Structures are given as C-alpha cells and as structure tokens.
Amino acid sequence: MPKGILAVTEQVDGAFKNISFEVISAGKKLGEDLGGPLTALVMGSEGEAIAAQAAEYGADRILVANDAGLNDGLSDACTQAVDQIVAQCDPAVIVIGATSLGKDIAARLSARLQAPLAMDCVDVRVDGGQVVSTRPMYGGKVLADVSLSGSPAIVAIRPRAIEAVAASGAGEVETVAVSLEGTVLTLVEKHMEPGKIDLTEADVVITGGRGMGGEDFCVVENLANTVGGAVGASRSAVDEGWRPVSDQVGQTGKVVAPNLYVACGVSGAIQHLAGMASSRVVVAVNKDPEAPIFSKCDYGIVGDLFEVVPAITAEIEKIKG
Amino acid sequence: MEIAVLLKQVPATESMIEIADSDTAIKAEGINWVMNPYDELAVEEALQIRDAAGGAVTVFTMGPEKAVEALRTALAMGADTAVRIDSEDRVLDGLGTAKVLAGELKKGAFDLIVAGHRAVDDDNFQVGPAVAELMNIPHISMVIDQEVSDGKIRCTRTVDGGTLVLEAALPALITTQRGLNEPRYASLPGIMKAKKKPIDTRPLSETGTDPGDPLVTTVAMRLPPQRTAGQMIEGDTAADKAAALVKALREEAKVI
Numbered sequence: 001m002p003k004g005i006l007a008v009t010e011q012v013d014g015a016f017k018n019i020s021f022e023v024i025s026a027g028k029k030l031g032e033d034l035g036g037p038l039t040a041l042v043m044g045s046e047g048e049a050i051a052a053q054a055a056e057y058g059a060d061r062i063l064v065a066n067d068a069g070l071n072d073g074l075s076d077a078c079t080q081a082v083d084q085i086v087a088q089c090d091p092a093v094i095v096i097g098a099t100s101l102g103k104d105i106a107a108r109l110s111a112r113l114q115a116p117l118a119m120d121c122v123d124v125r126v127d128g129g130q131v132v133s134t135r136p137m138y139g140g141k142v143l144a145d146v147s148l149s150g151s152p153a154i155v156a157i158r159p160r161a162i163e164a165v166a167a168s169g170a171g172e173v174e175t176v177a178v179s180l181e182g183t184v185l186t187l188v189e190k191h192m193e194p195g196k197i198d199l200t201e202a203d204v205v206i207t208g209g210r211g212m213g214g215e216d217f218c219v220v221e222n223l224a225n226t227v228g229g230a231v232g233a234s235r236s237a238v239d240e241g242w243r244p245v246s247d248q249v250g251q252t253g254k255v256v257a258p259n260l261y262v263a264c265g266v267s268g269a270i271q272h273l274a275g276m277a278s279s280r281v282v283v284a285v286n287k288d289p290e291a292p293i294f295s296k297c298d299y300g301i302v303g304d305l306f307e308v309v310p311a312i313t314a315e316i317e318k319i320k321g
Numbered sequence: 322m323e324i325a326v327l328l329k330q331v332p333a334t335e336s337m338i339e340i341a342d343s344d345t346a347i348k349a350e351g352i353n354w355v356m357n358p359y360d361e362l363a364v365e366e367a368l369q370i371r372d373a374a375g376g377a378v379t380v381f382t383m384g385p386e387k388a389v390e391a392l393r394t395a396l397a398m399g400a401d402t403a404v405r406i407d408s409e410d411r412v413l414d415g416l417g418t419a420k421v422l423a424g425e426l427k428k429g430a431f432d433l434i435v436a437g438h439r440a441v442d443d444d445n446f447q448v449g450p451a452v453a454e455l456m457n458i459p460h461i462s463m464v465i466d467q468e469v470s471d472g473k474i475r476c477t478r479t480v481d482g483g484t485l486v487l488e489a490a491l492p493a494l495i496t497t498q499r500g501l502n503e504p505r506y507a508s509l510p511g512i513m514k515a516k517k518k519p520i521d522t523r524p525l526s527e528t529g530t531d532p533g534d535p536l537v538t539t540v541a542m543r544l545p546p547q548r549t550a551g552q553m554i555e556g557d558t559a560a561d562k563a564a565a566l567v568k569a570l571r572e573e574a575k576v577i
Contacts (some may be wrong), residue, residue, distance in 0.1 A: 012482070071570060073480060074487070075450075087376055100448075100480045104462055107447045111414055115335065116536035117415065121447045132540065139442055141338040142347060145541040168531035184459040185487050188475060192483035200481065227577065245500040250500055251334050251441065252358060260576045271334050281574045283566065298551035301562050301567055311563030315477070316577065319567065 005038030013270015014046035019097035021164035057170020075104035116148035117239035139251035139274035171239035204229030210236035268293025322376035359437025362497035396515035397507030417532030419451035424530030459489035487547035
C-alpha cells in the first residue's frame with residue numbers, strides 16, 4: 001500500500017537549489033493530509049555534507065544516493081536512481097522541482113511507473129482524498145486544477161511558486177546505494193556559467209526589450225548588479241541577436257516569478273506577459289505612452305530608458321550607500 | 322536515416338483564450354490553430370538531417386481532422402509522409418498520448434525521433450521523454466545543436482545555468498529548443514507537391530494500443546488574476562521620476 005511522500009531534491013556543486021526546500025515544504029503539506037513519512041532524496045557525492053538541511057523543512061528521513069554518476073545532472077542516471085528509491089519507499093506521492101532536470105525525470109518516470117504526472121504546478125493539495133494540482137496552461141493564460149488518480153502521483157513544482165517553510169523533521173540521514181548500470185547518456189562537455197543568477201530563481205529581474213536598440217545592455221546590467229538581480233531579454237531582443245535565447249523571458253522563453261520585474265523598452269506582447277505575469281511587482285519604462293505593458297504594470301514611467309534606468313540605479317545606490 | 326517527427330496542432334501563442342462553459346476546457350471557436358512552434362523546429366531539423374544523410378521523414382500527429390492542416394504544412398516544408406492517428410473524440414492525458422504514439426512508432430524502424438520539448442497548449446513537457454521511455458530508447462531534451470555520426474547522436478542541450486554536450490546511441494529521441502534552427506517557410510512548389518503526398522489516417526481504436534482512461538483529469542479551469550494598470554510615475558526629469566519610483570518601491574510596494 002503506497003504511503004508517504006518522496007521529495008526529490010536537486011543540489012549543484014554542494015548547495016541545494018532553493019526549489020528543493022520548496023518541494024520538501026509542498027511534500028510536508030501533503031503529508032499532513034495523506035499521512036506517512038516525508039522522505040527527502042539527495043543525489044550526488046556532495047549530498048552527504050548538506051543532507052541535514054532537509055530536516056529544517058520537515059523531512060523525517062533523508063536518503064543520500066552519493067554515487068558520483070549523479071553529480072552532473074544526467075537525466076537517465078538520475079531517473080534510474082529515483083526509480084530505485086521509489087521502489088524502496090513506495091510513496092503515494094513524488095514531489096520534484098520542475099527544473100530542466102526535474103522535468104526530464106518526472107516525464108520518464110511517469111511512463112516507467114505508468115503514473116499520473118502534473119507538470120509545472122503552482123499549488124498542490126489533497127481534495128476529497130485525491131491529489132489535486134493547480135498548473136498554468138496555454139502559456140499561463142489559464143490556470144487548471146487537475147486531479148491525479150493512482151500512485152505514485154508525480155507532482156513537478158514550478159520554482160518560486162510554493163513557499164519554503166521552516167519546519168522541524170526527525171531528519172534521519174541514510175546513505176543508499178543505487179545502481180547506474182545500463183545508463184545510456186555520455187557526458188562529453190559541460191559549460192556552466194557560475195555566479196550567474198538563474199532567471200527562474202531570481203528575486204529581481206531586469207529585462208531589456210526592442211527599445212534597447214542594440215546589444216549594449218549596460219544600463220540594464222548595471223541596474224541588475226546593483227539590486228542583485230538577473231538580466232532578461234524580450235523575444236525581440238533575442239531575435240535581433242542582441243542577447244542569447246537562454247535570457248529570453250516569455251512564453252517561448254523562461255517563465256519568471258521575481259518579487260520585482262523591471263521591463264525596459266519592452267512593449268508588452270501577450271507572449272511576454274506570459275513569462276512574467278507571476279512577478280509580484282512590475283515596473284515598466286518605455287518612451288511610448290501607448291505601449292501595452294503600461295496597462296499591465298504596477299508602476300510605469302514614460303521616458304528614455306537610457307536616462308531613466310541609470311537614474312534608478314543611481315537612486316538605489318544612494319539608499320544602499 | 323529513417324526519421325520520425327512528432328507534431329501537434331495548437332492555438333497560436335497570440336490567441337486570446339477563453340474558458341468554455343464546461344469550465345474544464347477552453348473555447349475552441351475563433352482560435353488560430355498552428356503547428357506547435359517547437360514542432361516546427363523538429364520538422365526543420367529532421368529535414369536537414371535527411372538532406373545530409375539521406376532517408377525519409379515521417380511526421381506523426383494524434384488529433385482531430387483539423388490537425389491535417391499541420392501535417393500538410395510539414396509535408397509542404399518537405400516531409401515525405403504523414404500519419405494522423407484519429408483520436409475519435411477520446412480524451413487522453415500526456416501518458417495516454419505517449420502510449421499511442423510509441424505504439425505507432427514501434428511499427429516503423431526509426432533511427433531518430435524528433436519532437437518539440439513541449440506543446441504550448443498543455444505545457445506538459447511530457448510526451449517526448451515518455452515516448453522514449455516506452456520505446457526503451459535514450460532521449461535528450463532541449464537540444465540546440467546536434468550531429469549524427471557512426472550510429473550516435475551528439476547534442477548540445479540547455480540546462481539551468483548553462484549547456485551540456487551529451488551523446489547517445491541511435492535509435493534515440495531528441496526534443497527541440499529555440500535556437501536549434503530557423504524553420505523554413507513552405508514554398509509554393511512545396512505546397513503544391515504536398516497535396517500529392519499521402520496522409521495515412523489511423524483510427525485510435527484500430528491501432529492496437531489501448532491508452533486506458535486518463536490518470537490526470539482537468540476538474541476546473543479559470544483565468545488567472547489579471548494584472549491591471551497601476552500608477553504612472555510623473556516627474557520633470559529622469560532623476561525626479563527615478564526618485565519617485567524608488568520611494569514607491571520602498572515605502573508602498575516594500576520590494577526594495
């Protein structure tokens with residue numbers, strides 16, 4: 001009889017991604033209704049050193065699969081490890097972050113286990129004994145409540161959608177062996193950008209759009225540096241070749257949910273809004289008073305972004321300094 | 322190389338979406354239906370691989386009669402054959418869809434399957450990897466560059482914070498990400514030729530695959546809270562406006 005919750009965490013270079021704590025908290029909330037232990041899974045050889053942190057969010061048990069083959073986030077190796085842990089724990093629900101790795105694991109696991117999957121959820125709860133998730137569809141234009149039948153129910157949670165809540169759990173740490181035999185992907189090269197704030201995890205995002213007029217994004221980058229934020233780009237800026245695709249915010253780019261979103265020279269197409277609608281506070285700077293974004297922001301400034309944005313940076317530096 | 326492409330017809334991303342009276346689906350009227358943008362990348366990449374290595378491109382979709390339009394677009398771009406599994410009005414979830422598609426793919430002998438990493442209506446990110454799992458083949462998602470040689474595919478894929486270069490033996494499945502290529506527009510000769518290319522229609526009930534009842538069902542749909550216009554910050558100079566904004570962000574919004 002499947003019981004309990006398995007929370008699959010993600011760590012990079014010996015530090016948990018914030019989504020891991022959000023996922024444990026989501027699991028804790030489900031456990032209150034469904035009962036059973038909350039088990040956190042940590043993967044990778046650096047997992048042991050940080051495993052105990054999972055107890056600070058309520059994990060009863062923390063399993064560490066410290067195989068070095070899990071260090072690089074290869075989806076086949078990680079899926080295989082999670083599959084083995086699921087067989088050991090027999091959870092009723094698996095919660096995992098909807099990160100690039102988490103999405104792959106969740107999708108393959110749904111087929112391997114013939115299990116229901118709700119992807120990129122902004123909420124999850126138990127309703128009438130069933131696991132029900134709320135998830136955006138149609139690029140976020142619609143919110144759908146979906147009911148999952150059968151177990152394990154797999155719920156992949158969108159970063160920054162569910163709050164990580166401190167809670168104390170027994171947190172018994174146990175190292176487990178997994179077999180990565182038969183995995184099929186070979187890692188040839190890895191190119192990471194250390195220190196670059198991930199758009200999907202950022203507290204502040206400053207985005208440049210067509211109004212930037214070219215690849216010189218200094219005014220946006222300076223503001224981002226001053227506030228400790230990430231730099232985004234609209235589709236126009238990416239299509240022009242001014243910024244890489246990985247910086248794009250929008251329906252065919254990344255979905256962000258910062259506390260503060262500053263759109264500089266962004267007109268506000270529907271597809272762009274799809275990428276930042278979950279921001280807590282939106283500021284728009286545009287020289288066109290008719291720009292659609294002004295009907296969707298909390299604070300709007302009509303003006304030349306090359307004057308206004310540096311002025312904002314200077315003003316914030318004044319307060320900080 | 323025998324290459325299969327999985328594609329889906331979806332509402333165009335600029336569509337205004339309304340909820341149907343049932344509250345469990347969207348209103349289908351008045352929508353501009355197009356090939357899923359990530360599937361355009363898939364068709365394009367498949368064509369490029371075929372043109373370099375020889376072989377054929379077969380496009381698959383599961384959908385209603387209307388979905389033929391998306392297949393015709395793929396054929397006009399240069400795909401060789403198209404298969405439509407008629408869903409016969411059955412409601413399937415992502416796993417059910419993957420089971421049916423995998424069932425059809427297994428009837429062929431494809432070296433490579435190319436799919437969009439997600440469909441922009443359901444946003445499930447599920448079908449591609451699930452099909453690969455059901456076919457017991459490797460998959461690599463979010464591919465922005467690929468090269469096939471010696472029975473292997475080497476892909477550059479995006480991950481949070483960077484890129485990985487991965488290799489897998491064929492047969493394999495890859496999913497596309499923006500940046501992989503620029504899909505070609507169908508030429509007029511292409512459109513004319515496409516009219517003669519066969520579309521194989523297979524009713525779901527005759528495929529031999531039973532997708533089962535959906536395990537994931539939509540119980541309600543609603544529009545999210547809509548953002549509305551806030552305050553316009555006034556000021557004589559950029560510095561004045563900046564000062565007023567930062568004050569509001571601190572004191573009112575309490576976000577800095």
